[in-house]
Amino acid sequence: MTIQFYCPKCDTIIAFDRKHCGKRARCTTCGQLFIIPCEDYEKPQTIEAEVKRADPLPGFYRAVFIDNWKLFADLDNTTALVFVLAAVFFKFLFGTQICCMNIISFVVAWGWLLGFYMNTIYETAFEIDRLPEIYLGTSLTFLWYIIKPLLTFAWTMAVVQLPFIIASSFLQNTS
Numbered sequence: 655m656t657i658q659f660y661c662p663k664c665d666t667i668i669a670f671d672r673k674h675c676g677k678r679a680r681c682t683t684c685g686q687l688f689i690i691p692c693e694d695y696e697k698p699q700t701i702e703a704e705v706k707r708a709d710p711l712p713g714f715y716r717a718v719f720i721d722n723w724k725l726f727a728d729l730d731n732t733t734a735l736v737f738v739l740a741a742v743f744f745k746f747l748f749g750t751q752i753c754c755m756n757i758i759s760f761v762v763a764w765g766w767l768l769g770f771y772m773n774t775i776y777e778t779a780f781e782i783d784r785l786p787e788i789y790l791g792t793s794l795t796f797l798w799y800i801i802k803p804l805l806t807f808a809w810t811m812a813v814v815q816l817p818f819i820i821a822s823s824f825l826q827n828t829s
Contacts (some may be wrong), residue, residue: 659691662700725785734770734785741766765800772803 655672663686670679675692678701687701725731745763773786790796 657691658694659696659698661686662688662698725783728784731785733788737788738767738770741770761804762800765804768807769799769803772806 656669657672657675658667658669660666661668661681661684664681664684666681666683668679668681670690672692674690677690678687679690680687688698689701691698726735741763745759770786777784777786789799791799
């Protein structure tokens, strides 16, 4: 059997089965909390919503955009910030000018930026409040700083894809 009544706040007609009599419910129109009455068209008892006022927990976006402003104002991080900007400008401004420079600038810029991001994550994990230092080294060392993150990425992707590759080769052999 169905019980019908009006919402105590917005007067929308609401219907529930009798087995829900005395239980808490919420109006789907206005969100008012109430206790379902036991008789037709009986006025339901309203429930005041529990309002908990608390400061929100600092999350990712707060940590990135608000708490880390001092990283950009610290003079020790100037070299790292300038080098990041230089790598991005190198890729986007000079990479399209010469035909083979596009591929070279892509590999150099993203290899170095990926390495910089990995170092930033490493230092963040150990709660170091500064950007990673820039080591240019010799030409071979600099080349290694570009190639190492790309190799790390390729190795990680190979390890992640390995179960799929094994399963697909096994399924092809059984077909």
